[in-house]
Amino acid sequence: MGRRLLYLSSSVSISFYFFAFLQHAALLVVVNGNNNLISPSSIPVNRDLYHSSGDLMEQIKALVDRHPDKLTMETIKSRNKGYKADISVVTYCQGGRENDDRSKFRILLSFGQHGRELITSELAFRILSILSEEQFLASANPASLNSTLDKLIIKVVPMENLNGRKLVEAGDLCERRNGRGVDLNRNWSVDWGKKEKDYDPYEENPGSAPFSEPETQMMRRLALSFDPHVWVNVHSGMEALFMPYDHKNTTPDGLSSYQMKLLLEEVNHLHCQKRCMIGSGGGSVGYLAHGTATDYMYDIVKVPMAFTFEIYGDGGASSKDCFKMFNPTDLNTFNRVLNDWAAAFFTIFKLGPQHLGEVHSKLPVSKLDNDYLDGYLKESSRYGKKTEVLELGMQEIRTYFRLFLLSSVLLMFMFCSRISKSKSNRPVVPAIPL
Numbered sequence: 498m499g500r501r502l503l504y505l506s507s508s509v510s511i512s513f514y515f516f517a518f519l520q521h522a523a524l525l526v527v528v529n530g531n532n533n534l535i536s537p538s539s540i541p542v543n544r545d546l547y548h549s550s551g552d553l554m555e556q557i558k559a560l561v562d563r564h565p566d567k568l569t570m571e572t573i574k575s576r577n578k579g580y581k582a583d584i585s586v587v588t589y590c591q592g593g594r595e596n597d598d599r600s601k602f603r604i605l606l607s608f609g610q611h612g613r614e615l616i617t618s619e620l621a622f623r624i625l626s627i628l629s630e631e632q633f634l635a636s637a638n639p640a641s642l643n644s645t646l647d648k649l650i651i652k653v654v655p656m657e658n659l660n661g662r663k664l665v666e667a668g669d670l671c672e673r674r675n676g677r678g679v680d681l682n683r684n685w686s687v688d689w690g691k692k693e694k695d696y697d698p699y700e701e702n703p704g705s706a707p708f709s710e711p712e713t714q715m716m717r718r719l720a721l722s723f724d725p726h727v728w729v730n731v732h733s734g735m736e737a738l739f740m741p742y743d744h745k746n747t748t749p750d751g752l753s754s755y756q757m758k759l760l761l762e763e764v765n766h767l768h769c770q771k772r773c774m775i776g777s778g779g780g781s782v783g784y785l786a787h788g789t790a791t792d793y794m795y796d797i798v799k800v801p802m803a804f805t806f807e808i809y810g811d812g813g814a815s816s817k818d819c820f821k822m823f824n825p826t827d828l829n830t831f832n833r834v835l836n837d838w839a840a841a842f843f844t845i846f847k848l849g850p851q852h853l854g855e856v857h858s859k860l861p862v863s864k865l866d867n868d869y870l871d872g873y874l875k876e877s878s879r880y881g882k883k884t885e886v887l888e889l890g891m892q893e894i895r896t897y898f899r900l901f902l903l904s905s906v907l908l909m910f911m912f913c914s915r916i917s918k919s920k921s922n923r924p925v926v927p928a929i930p931l
């Protein structure tokens with residue numbers, strides 16, 4: 498008994514040390530594998546200023562419910578290889594859904610494409626609050642604002658990258674990619690996958706193929722069906738008003754390029770005190786970006802005014818202090834950024850249709866691109882769906898097979914135990930009669 502106890506206690510202590518070692522090793526892996534978790538010197542998310550993602554979406558939903566005459570909301574869901582994502586889209590249209598006709602001027606705005614840029618989703622909420630008339634712009638004349646908004650349909654995606662944002666909220670303040678490590682602003686098809694010399698997968702992983710990510714697929718579908726006149730992809734990290742192209746060092750030729758530049762100069766003058774950088778993303782920012790949303794909107798969806806706005810950046814912040822680099826950390830700056838940029842968007846709402854002219858004609862998605870879509874996207878979208886269904890089917894078959902195996906083992910066990918029971922109950926018959 499004593500020996501056995503000793504043996505037990507020694508095996509318990511060995512397993513204890515083994516598990517302690519495992520825990521320690523796991524901790525080391527976590528610490529070494531991700532050096533972007535909060536370090537003691539970096540500033541965490543300021544909860545007094547910023548909503549959590551859940552709270553923000555709830556507030557937006559409640560706002561929409563209070564104003565059914567102006568706002569509607571839908572949530573799109575998609576999945577790919579077990580990775581699920583959903584995107585909520587809020588539509589502003591005076592008079593509600595009934596007035597949602599194609600003669601109106603269409604504007605599509607996306608916020609929070611990069612997880613760490615929390616301020617952008619706060620701006621989406623501010624714009625929606627002003628559109629619902631629960632908040633007001635200091636400078637705007639309500640009558641003129643009303644006549645401007647009457648001609649528009651505005652679709653707002655307040656948080657394009659909800660999964661990435663959740664990683665940031667869990668402490669990975671430098672994360673910009675989606676929930677499985679893909680940069681949603683490198684996953685589009687225009688010049689996809691090209692890598693510059695300073696390529697950093699932590700920042701710019703383009704995914705396994707164009708539109709490999711559910712978030713990008715949903716945004717692409719939304720853009721092609723809504724067919725907007727104005728697209729703005731809202732980011733933070735600096736102050737800039739970018740137009741195409743991101744993948745090359747030039748702006749496009751022609752009238753629409755001139756109209757875009759004119760509009761951006763006006764916005765810079767009125768709302769950015771001329772501090773904002775203006776020009777092509779690729780030409781101004783100091784690096785080329787391949788597979789971006791704005792280049793796709795301009796080249797493929799033929800959006801005549803396609804922009805990327807960078808609404809705030811703290812160049813003095815340490816590169817490890819991501820929350821501070823991308824988001825205002827004091828109340829005054831927070832309010833100043835939201836007020837200035839909400840006003841800038843209402844200037845776009847007013848001047849966008851004027852600059853494009855009364856007819857605001859828009860080219861349809863080109864035949865060539867349709868062919869491209871029919872060809873390539875069959876693989877990633879339509880055929881992708883088939884593959885996804887097939888994969889789902891395989892998963893189910895695997896689950897059923899496992900259940901079948903388990904029940905067979907159980908049945909065998911029951912059968913065997915029954916046999917052995919009946920054997921032991923049977924009277925022993927000697928082989929040789931006595």
Ligand SMILES: [Zn+2]
Nearest residue numbers: 611614732733
């Ligand atoms: Zn960004």
